[in-house]
Amino acid sequence: MKIKTLFIAPYPAMIPLIEECRGIEEDLDIKIESGNLGHALPYVKNAEADGTEMIISRGGTAKLIEQETSIPVIDVQVSGYDMLRVLTLANDFPGKKAIVGFSNITLGAKTITDILDIGIEVFTVAKEEEVEALVFDLKSNGFELIMGDVVTVEAAAKFGLEGILIQSGREAIFDSFYKVKSVYHSFRKKQMENELLKAILKVNTENILVADSKGDIVFEQWNTFSSPPIQTSQLLTLVHRIESPNSVVTMKGIKEEVLKIRISNLQIGDESFTQFVISELESEKHASSYVKIEAVPQLPMIIQESEAMKDCLASVSGNNNRNFWVLIGAAGTGKGLIARYIHYLRYQGNGLFASFHAKEHRKMSDGFDKDTRTIFIYGAEETSSKERAELVKHCKQWNQAGKDVILSLYAETEDFYSAIFDDQANRVYIPLLTERKEDIRPMTAYFIASFHQQLGTSAVKIKEEAIELLEQYHWPGNAAELKTFLYDVVTAEKGYTIRKETVAKQLERKKQRPVQIDEGLLTGTLDQIEKRIIEAVMEEENQNQTKVSKRLGINRSTLWRKLKQ
Incomplete structure (x- = not known):
């Protein structure tokens, strides 16, 4: 099967020569278009849609195309024969002469002019935008003939100078055909290897997503989910949570299922990638309620x-x-x-x-x-x-x-x-908390900061005499009781500093109505204890979230989030 190839000629005079060479080439199915630099890009977009496998162009046009497509691009080089032809044309031309172009033209030109001791100066540009200014300076310095590619010749004409286009001959075109075949077979081999790896992944890995260092998705597959079970933005928030080569975290999916996400770093050459392997938590399928x-x-x-x-x-x-x-x-x-x-x-x-x-x-x-x-x-x-x-x-x-x-x-x-x-x-x-009195002060500061961060409470510090009251209390409910007590205090305190009076008032309420702490209520983690308290108040208020949030001194969105945890 012939290799489907698009040849974009940067100048019209190249087309007859390409057609002549195409008639001799048996392994390539070549389509020819003409367009220099940005004018070539519409052909590139069509090429990706119609299954083109390789693209050939020249100089700056080839470099621009490479940036806009994933199809391999072959750059037609300016051969020694091509350079000798243009130098022969310019040899008898009077006045100062120069060659201006990208490095694909000027490197070979410089070599030949030095070896043959030809009095032609060579100037290299890195960007198309540099050409006009350089040609204008050359005119100011007495140059009369400028040789180069299409952009150079157009700039010379603009400033009234003679211009000679350095064209690629048969040798360069046939050399580009040879490179197409060589690169194509190498590229196809790599493609086959990639397809094989994808097939292996599909069989052996349930669901996988890979992002590059910019956060762009470079690969994803979902075998056990009909659609991605989690937002990509949620996954990307986990990148900086990697603290070991193979971290595992859990997150809620779009359908509220609990997902297990294994995160790892991949280093390919100089590029860094983050891999996420996602599955539904096995035990959660049967035991999510308990x-x-x-x-x-x-x-x-x-x-x-x-x-x-x-x-x-x-x-x-x-x-x-x-x-x-x-x-x-x-x-x-x-x-x-x-x-x-x-x-x-x-x-x-x-x-x-x-x-x-x-x-x-x-x-x-x-x-x-x-x-x-x-x-x-x-x-x-x-x-x-x-x-x-x-x-x-x-x-x-x-x-x-x-x-x-x-x-x-x-x-x-x-x-x-x-x-x-x-x-x-x-x-x-x-x-017990009574055995660690020295911890009450820093624990109080920690809880105040935590409530301020999570709930936006006003208080950011506590007065010394208020701390002393906390240290004197016996705390039968230990750290959990201290936390819930401080919650009541910070929601009651409207200033930035918790006063002794605010703490004393809350402690007095405890004395007036002794609390019998239910061992079951205080079982588990602090978050679990907090959730039980919220659920108890929900029951007392007949599931009215407005009343519950008002009673607990938190907004409804915070209440909803805590009930969902």
Whole structure:
């Protein structure tokens, strides 16, 4: 089969010679058009539509075409014969003579004029826009004959100078035909390799998208989704979250499904690319209502000014080589945060973190997604004695399957002795907030900043006497209670500084109406506790989001987002 080729001649006088050479060439199906520089581009656009496989042109026109098409372009060179012909024509011409053009013309011209000691000066331009100014300067310096390509000859005519077009002869045209065949076969081989790789990817990879360093998509395929399950802009926000060669994160898809996204960097020569491999989270297909799967892309922030918390985190770091953990601490002490801290220390952002209530452990008999590295179980005390024995058994089975297991307990309960005092268990005791008074000040600053950032609350600092009141209080609900208390304070405080009076007023309300903290309400992570509180208020207000948002002091969009988390 002949190679479908478009030959764009930059000047009309070239066409008869191309037609003559085309009659001799047997391997190319050549279509001829005429157009110099920008005038050639409409032919290029049509070529891409009608299946043209190769393009031939010359000089600046060839260079411009290369920038506008993915079709391989062959540049007709000016041969030594071509240069000798034009120099012969100019030899008897009186006056000063010059050759002006792009490097494809001037490099060979300079070589010949130097070897043969011909008195013709050679000038090279990099852009078309440079030609007229250069020709004008040459006229001012007494030059009378200018040789070059179409743009050079047109500029010479504009300023009243003689011009000779350097044309490509049969030798150069036949040489371009040879290059077309050589490049085509090499190009087709690469195309076949690319098609093979795409076919292999289609069979072995579910869904993949690759973006270049500018954020442009260079490759995508969707095998298990009828259409892209997530907005490209959402994926691109993940590029800077890569903290390891193969990071895994989770995101909500367009249809609210939970997607697992594996992110990796690809370096091809000097170019950098980001690859996203996307799939629906396996365990979420069956357990989305009771298990939360998430990525932990960075080390969680844990305030540790107190010796008690420093000792706690030291015990975590000192036993980081085991995969079974028992976290023992009262409700609200932050066991969920510690669990995520352990997960990050172990895997540095790789793998997923699963958390669920102990009552749901039987539903996890089908196992977890292969990228889930850590399993965090809370609410163990709310199970029956029989369920507790089964839970411990399941924990050991998940351990044997290669998963890290973190069991959260309020105290050293007898039913869990087999887990707590197992030789392979890491026991971590989480201190009460009353044992870490030194942390109340920095925790308060952290929570105030967090509420300011998320909710736009006014307060940005707290007075010293107000801090002292916080340090004197006994905090039965620990860090979780401090956080919710400060939420009430910052929403009540309209100034930029939290006053002692505002804190005292909120504390007085606690004394007037003692709160019996429901252990179940404060089970799990701080985010989960917050969501339970919102859901409880929603129930009290008959699902009226306007009333709930007003009561909680947040806007409706924030309320909606928190309910969706």
